[in-house]
Amino acid sequence: MLTDIFAERYSIVPIWRGFGEAERRLLVQAFRIVSEQLFPYWTPEGKERDDAKATWKSMHDRLSMELGQQQLAPMGYWAQTKMAGNDHQYWVSSALVHVCNNFVCAAYDPNVPADRFIKERLSFVEIAFRDRENAVAKANAELPAKIAQAEAAQNLHSTLRIPGNRADGVRAANKTFNDAFRANVCELNERFRRAGTRLNYHNGFIQIAEDEAIEREIETPFWALVNDPKWANVDTDMKEAIDRRDSGGRDPAFYAAKALESTIKIISAEKGWTHGGERGAHSYIDNLASAKNGSFISKWEQSALKLIFSDVRNELGHGPGNEPMPELSSHQTSWTIESCMSWIKCLINRL
Template structure:
């Protein structure tokens, strides 16, 4: 009997490594999301009940998923909350979060101070959405609410085309050190430790270059930095001649990008006043580092394949 190609079949066969979790909802995160919703939705002003927004959420979910109710509790508020805390269908769970935060973004955002006070809302829309995404990130949960939708992290082009391939490449045991540092950089990112994230991102890049030098038996000085290592790799002909000019740009980017991020934001003493590394700097460091690691590994692998012929 032939296998019919369906969306679910394609998804089930994906074994690519990733740094985010997509199929499990930590119990701690469930409680945190429930609490955010309570603070951002509040109560119905006249009755003091929480049922108005929750009724709309449950009704939409039931219509879209073809189910009668989310749980057996007496009111929509309790049923929605029970599903957030215990529901097992990830798609339904994410749809509830989508509708709830779309409600927060579209409806409760428009309330003035008096309106929020009447509903006992303690978390404005922007704060609630920001905290939700922060909770997702700290839990390693690979989703984000933006533009009124829940998005998977791996739907981002750079994640799909760079980060995931690099994770697969670095499973090569010869690059174990770089793999550990690259994954550690992501763990720092998820924990909000952006300075350490930037430092480990460049450490992973340097470890990749050192591993290539070791495997090719190319000498490099003790304490060599990224700029030193990249010059050695180029001098040894790791890249074909036609790539030299484009690699000049790569070198300039590395020299002015990641090393500067690490040197200025992480790797040196910060003096009497702590220096804060911003999230967008850490994101830049991770993405730039991943792209450079992939480039270097691909060049190394191409050279290996040529030698074996």
């Protein structure tokens, strides 16, 4: 099965010119977050956790497949002992956490371009964070059912006067799970910043962050909002926009506008304003601005939103025939992506 990895998405985007102490420390620190916080391999007693081997094998196998390798690092070593006065060799298998550590934290090989060397290893970190993100999303999706089960059990045993509320315990455990992962993400992104990179992890992907202030005020709140499953198409199209911008791909602003359009359509449907006679994005914007619907957005916002679709999205979304291919400058592209992010954040926060 194909796995989307950082090294492949950014293969033609130069990020590192060399490998130094900052890069070495970043890889060690990122791996320790994975091995000590996300997926600890050992129990406090030093024993292998029941589910650890399967988790680490999955991460190892997916990355090694994408890198075209049988294994990320040697899976063990030959040892020697004496038996009845004779030397005997035997194979000692390494725990998968050690195999992955030996890959991510390996000494730099000067025969490999530093850019490729670092990207391949950060791809492991990306896969691990994505797996944890998926586990958090699964736990959040299952939370209502678990709360209902806890409340049913509480009612069933109410005569026993067991102290505490089981449902509250379930909620607290889920909150702790979410808070811990958010702290892991914040730490990884801070490690990126301290290492002098322009990288940012969000919603399963490591991508380039253009500007620290934009990242703090717009991008980070945006990614947190669209992490909810109902905004999945918004999240996907905006990631595509950023990947295309960073790799010099075609029409990244088009995908940012698609993300904005999806947001508008979802809000219109969720509020019960969609009537079925809409013709394009402008009609859905009218739904949000309608006085009958409570003027979810004002008239000037209605006009500003329509300009994005008429002057940017439509220009890029139609074949030019024998006219020159429409193309935005890098500054215009970044402005469009950041503007769409801001609009999406603003609209979602009004719900």
